[in-house]
Amino acid sequence: MKHFVFLCFSQALLCAFVCGHHGGPHDDDHDHNGHHHNNETDAIPMVSKAMFNFAFNIYYHLIDVQPHDNLLLSPLSIAKAFALLSLGAKSKTLSEIHEGIGFNKSLISEEMIHKGFQKVLNIIKHPKSGLELDSITTLFIDSKPNLHKKFLDDAQKYYQSDVMPMNFAEKSEALEQINSYVEKKTNGKVKDLLDNLDLTTDMVITSTKYFKGSWEHAFNVNDTREEDFHVDENTVVKVPMMSRRGEYLTGYIPEIGCTLVEVPYKGNTSALFFLPEMGKLNDAEKAFQNLPEDTWTKVLKSRDIILSIPKFSISHEIDLKKELECLGIKEVFSDQADLSGITGDSRLKVSKAVHKAVLKVDEEGTEVAADAIEKSKLGHEQHITFDRPFIFSIYKKDMSIEIFSGRLINPTK
Numbered sequence: 001m002k003h004f005v006f007l008c009f010s011q012a013l014l015c016a017f018v019c020g021h022h023g024g025p026h027d028d029d030h031d032h033n034g035h036h037h038n039n040e041t042d043a044i045p046m047v048s049k050a051m052f053n054f055a056f057n058i059y060y061h062l063i064d065v066q067p068h069d070n071l072l073l074s075p076l077s078i079a080k081a082f083a084l085l086s087l088g089a090k091s092k093t094l095s096e097i098h099e100g101i102g103f104n105k106s107l108i109s110e111e112m113i114h115k116g117f118q119k120v121l122n123i124i125k126h127p128k129s130g131l132e133l134d135s136i137t138t139l140f141i142d143s144k145p146n147l148h149k150k151f152l153d154d155a156q157k158y159y160q161s162d163v164m165p166m167n168f169a170e171k172s173e174a175l176e177q178i179n180s181y182v183e184k185k186t187n188g189k190v191k192d193l194l195d196n197l198d199l200t201t202d203m204v205i206t207s208t209k210y211f212k213g214s215w216e217h218a219f220n221v222n223d224t225r226e227e228d229f230h231v232d233e234n235t236v237v238k239v240p241m242m243s244r245r246g247e248y249l250t251g252y253i254p255e256i257g258c259t260l261v262e263v264p265y266k267g268n269t270s271a272l273f274f275l276p277e278m279g280k281l282n283d284a285e286k287a288f289q290n291l292p293e294d295t296w297t298k299v300l301k302s303r304d305i306i307l308s309i310p311k312f313s314i315s316h317e318i319d320l321k322k323e324l325e326c327l328g329i330k331e332v333f334s335d336q337a338d339l340s341g342i343t344g345d346s347r348l349k350v351s352k353a354v355h356k357a358v359l360k361v362d363e364e365g366t367e368v369a370a371d372a373i374e375k376s377k378l379g380h381e382q383h384i385t386f387d388r389p390f391i392f393s394i395y396k397k398d399m400s401i402e403i404f405s406g407r408l409i410n411p412t413k
Helices: 040-065 075-088 091-101 110-125 149-159 171-185 281-288 295-299 320-326 369-375
Strands: 002-014 071-073 132-142 162-166 201-212 225-232 235-253 258-264 269-276 301-310 312-319 348-361 382-385 390-396 401-408
Touching: 040 071, 040 075, 040 091, 040 110, 040 281, 040 320, 040 401, 071 075, 071 312, 071 348, 075 091, 075 110, 075 132, 075 149, 075 201, 075 348, 075 401, 091 110, 110 149, 132 149, 132 171, 149 162, 162 171, 171 201, 201 348, 235 295, 235 382, 258 301, 269 281, 281 390, 312 320, 312 401, 320 348, 348 401
Parallel strands: 002 201, 002 348, 132 162, 301 382
Antiparallel strands: 071 401, 132 201, 225 235, 235 258, 235 301, 258 269, 269 390, 312 348, 390 401
């Protein structure tokens, strides 16, 4: 059985921030359902809905197995790379990937899935979006297999992916080339992630994304002070706490005892911060599963507040093979995998799938001067301080697509 390795890397600079995304169609013998009536304008909301469900499902599976750890992932990045992989998948392998990502094939055709991803990527990367986004998917392919031209063409056309032929017979050299490439594409944030290559590896897929967003209103570095962060009732650590007075969308969800604040970036992208009561993070996460999707949008209202958020950096690595199998994407990792649309070789399967995300939150922005102007018109503001474990989400508002999600339990780890 031939193997290939799938790697997904996301970097985030939260003011600055780092993130990702994708698209593309298939061989003629794939399951294109002719009865679908979707047009291209339907594709984006359908991808958005699928991404919401996928982000929700993978996040809640991860917190079940890692209840006390910091967590960071890019659901869009993960879904993108497996949608790319589905270009060469067939039969049960193909259906498991699409269903695992969150698509109902009775409502959307395979072609529209890929066109939807393509459109989302094009919108996010558009120069007028106000974002700096670099999303690169690369296929490192052994020159020996007879790769299908359609797979390569679709990968480039819909995913804008690079294809780099390599000699996988020289494992150490191939390993060094791939790790050097990934380190370069992630601006040095991800180093030596791959520690080995299977003897039968013929292909490695890497997905790197870089998103840099400026806060709509930056935090002033002169207002950052060292303060306490309460990890739990018995553990307190010191963190640099950023503070800013301003007008933000805030709200409170009484059903789960959670305060939320939306902090906008330029480019119609925002970070949502959810602050549960002390010691209630896990309870709040579980309670979220039973709330309607639009709960937080209904409670958010514009208010003048003093906002304090820790300045921190975290990274998180996920064994996607283990986690995605729990979400129903199983066959692609097994000897029964059908990835014959890539090479025509029925023995091809995914041997390793790794996702690593890196996040940095700091004061950076481009409108520091606006801070002093707003201070002068505020009176007695509510002070919302994120000095205990909290949840966060970075999303594209106009498409309702989550780019990053996670939680911070201990900012010193």
